[in-house]
Amino acid sequence: MPALVVVGGQWGDEGKGRIVDLLAKEAHIVARYSAGNNAGHTIINELGEFALHIVPAGIFYPDKLCVIGNGVVVDPAVLLGEIEHLEERGIEVKGRLFLSDRAHVLMPWHRLLDALDEQMRGENAVGSTGRGITPAFIDKVGRSGVRVADLIDPESLLAVLELRVPYKNRLLEGVYGAKPLNFDDIYAEYKDFGARLAPYVADTSDLVQKGLAAGDTVLLEGAQGALLDLDFGTYEYVTSSVPSSLAAGAALGVGVGPTQIKDVVGVFKAYNTRVGAGPMPTELFDETATILRDGGPRPEYGSTTGRPRRCGWFDGVAARYSSRINGITAAVLTRLDSLDPLPAIKVCTSYQVGGRRVDTMPAATLAMAQAQPVYEELPGWQSDTSQCRKWEDLPTQAQSYVRYIQDILGATICIVSVGPERDQSIHVQGLL
Ligand code: IMP
Numbered sequence: 001m002p003a004l005v006v007v008g009g010q011w012g013d014e015g016k017g018r019i020v021d022l023l024a025k026e027a028h029i030v031a032r033y034s035a036g037n038n039a040g041h042t043i044i045n046e047l048g049e050f051a052l053h054i055v056p057a058g059i060f061y062p063d064k065l066c067v068i069g070n071g072v073v074v075d076p077a078v079l080l081g082e083i084e085h086l087e088e089r090g091i092e093v094k095g096r097l098f099l100s101d102r103a104h105v106l107m108p109w110h111r112l113l114d115a116l117d118e119q120m121r122g123e124n125a126v127g128s129t130g131r132g133i134t135p136a137f138i139d140k141v142g143r144s145g146v147r148v149a150d151l152i153d154p155e156s157l158l159a160v161l162e163l164r165v166p167y168k169n170r171l172l173e174g175v176y177g178a179k180p181l182n183f184d185d186i187y188a189e190y191k192d193f194g195a196r197l198a199p200y201v202a203d204t205s206d207l208v209q210k211g212l213a214a215g216d217t218v219l220l221e222g223a224q225g226a227l228l229d230l231d232f233g234t235y236e237y238v239t240s241s242v243p244s245s246l247a248a249g250a251a252l253g254v255g256v257g258p259t260q261i262k263d264v265v266g267v268f269k270a271y272n273t274r275v276g277a278g279p280m281p282t283e284l285f286d287e288t289a290t291i292l293r294d295g296g297p298r299p300e301y302g303s304t305t306g307r308p309r310r311c312g313w314f315d316g317v318a319a320r321y322s323s324r325i326n327g328i329t330a331a332v333l334t335r336l337d338s339l340d341p342l343p344a345i346k347v348c349t350s351y352q353v354g355g356r357r358v359d360t361m362p363a364a365t366l367a368m369a370q371a372q373p374v375y376e377e378l379p380g381w382q383s384d385t386s387q388c389r390k391w392e393d394l395p396t397q398a399q400s401y402v403r404y405i406q407d408i409l410g411a412t413i414c415i416v417s418v419g420p421e422r423d424q425s426i427h428v429q430g431l432l
Contacts, residue, residue: 002262003208003218005250008225009266009322009409011274013302013309015334015417016267017041020057020221022415022425023265028216030058031067031208033253034241035223036106036136037078038129040303044420047089051303055082056221059091065211067204070102071243071253073136074148076193078106083200099197100204101149102255105190108181109168110135116176126237127276129304134240141242151194152201161187205255212260220250220261226322227274234361234368237278247326266328266411268319270336270401273309275302279368282312282348296338297386298420313346313375316408321361323409330429331411333402336394337418342380345401347408348373378404386419391428402428 006023008014021043024030037053044050045060054074058064068074083093110132117135118125128134139145144164150156161183169180208218222245227233229244243249247264251257271292274280284292292311293300300309323331339345350359351371362368381395388394394402394416406413416426 002260003212003220003250003256004263004265005220005222005247005261006265006267007222007245007247007326007328009268009319009326009328009331010225010272010315011227011280012039012224013273013275014225014267014269016222017043017052017057018334018417018420019265019267019332019415020219021045021060022422023219024058024061024064026217027058027064027219029065029067029208029211029218030056030221031069031204031218031254032056032072032221032223033069033250034071034243034245035239036073036131036133037075038131038133038239038304039223042298042303042420045422047091050086052082053304054079055086055093055097058219059086059093059097062092062096064096065207066097067208067254068097068099068103069204069254070100071241071249072100073104073106073133073140074099075106075131076151076190076197080193080196094199097200098202098204098207099148099200101147101152101201102205103148104136104140104145105148105151106132106136107146107164107190108186109172110139112172112178113176116172116178120176125277127278129276129302131304137240137242148197148201151190152198154191154194157191157194158187161190208254208256212256220254222247222250226326227318232325234278235365237276237365247328263329264327265330265332265414266323266326266409267332267334268405268409269334270314270339270405272312272315272318273300275305275307275309279365279371280310280312281317281351281368281371281373282315283310284312288342291341292338295341296335313348313373314405315348315373316405317348317351317359318361319405320359320408320410323411328409328411331406331409331413332415332417333405333413334417336398336402336416337384337386339380339401340383340385343382345378345380346375347378347404349376350374386424388418388426389423391426394426
């Protein structure tokens with residue numbers, strides 16, 4: 001069985017973790033392929049509620065292997081904390097979780113530089129998660145990172161740090177006027193992290209390849225969403241993962257060929273949200289925004305930073321674009337129940353930019369910031385869908401809404417979720 005990718009179709013927080021948790025049941029291997037602990041997902045299952053930032057969502061099934069691929073940047077303290085937390089709650093992690101020896105390590109200067117750079121940008125700050133992710137990817141691309149293979153070998157770690165720390169200190173002191181970091185402290189702390197993580201480290205590309213050759217189903221779990229992509233997102237208000245979280249990044253981020261990916265599942269929320277700065281044409285500031293943010297069983301606050309999410313109507317222009325650049329073959333629509341109280345629901349079908357009607361996302365930041373949404377209005381259903389378990393249970397207006405979104409995406413919607421619990425899902429068509 002080939003691999004299947006699960007990607008976020010909007011600005012992240014679409015509920016990918018929840019969907020991976022659901023699909024993982026039928027898979028053998030679940031692998032993360034990009035980003036770092038800027039991502040976060042909350043999973044609610046029979047074992048309780050969990051917030052994960054690095055460990056793939058498949059960890060809750062005892063028979064699945066979980067992989068943190070070479071495309072991920074890993075903060076060792078965060079990963080070790082998650083492993084410890086999962087084990088404390090009775091979830092066996094050893095022998096099931098594998099970390100790529102080629103993944104990059106998030107170092108103390110990355111967090112510092114993230115904060116200092118945001119400060120320097122002032123009112124143009126991106127609103128990063130402050131986890132050091134962009135500086136870590138800058139170092140990866142600039143050939144001055146630290147990789148897991150170095151972390152777990154004290155001699156290599158020493159050699160790499162001897163090159164990196166003085167250089168980073170010159171940058172911190174000279175450019176930002178910040179205090180230098182202490183070499184000995186970093187070496188001692190990271191040598192210890194390396195020793196504790198070593199049992200999890202593997203050539204994960206080989207592991208995934210062997211699984212595929214043996215007929216395993218491999219779920220490749222994306223982070224964030226297409227509109228935060230470095231090339232195709234709302235630049236410069238994007239994240240800097242290399243490879244990207246787009247479906248095309250999945251092959252590179254775990255080390256398989258693109259021909260091994262069969263399906264791309266795009267996860268879309270029934271409306272739009274965004275955390276951090278940057279254009280969001282359908283953003284609302286009225287009572288509807290409050291209903292979307294605070295009205296549902298899971299209020300819209302970032303699972304990594306706790307920041308309130310900006311809320312707005314479903315942006316069909318962005319969703320169509322995202323569906324195409326990801327090559328989506330199937331879709332999932334989440335949080336349909338959040339629309340339950342609304343008498344009417346709007347969907348943006350095109351933008352008005354500088355007096356012109358456009359139906360795709362402009363590349364220029366300024367044009368995107370000026371884009372005015374043109375809406376189509378659909379009737380609401382004003383009834384509780386959280387108890388619906390079959391397509392026929394949904395009110396006809398809700399069915400029409402789902403079909404309307406499906407036409408925009410140009411891909412079949414296979415699952416509709418109506419609440420945070422694992423069983424609050426309507427399987428319209430089988431995915432696996
Ligand atoms: P960074 O990835 O921390 O550098 O943040 C860059 C931008 O991406 C900011 O607008 C963040 O709010 C956004 N971002 C990063 N990760 C996530 C995520 O998992 N969900 C939603 N937004 C995110």
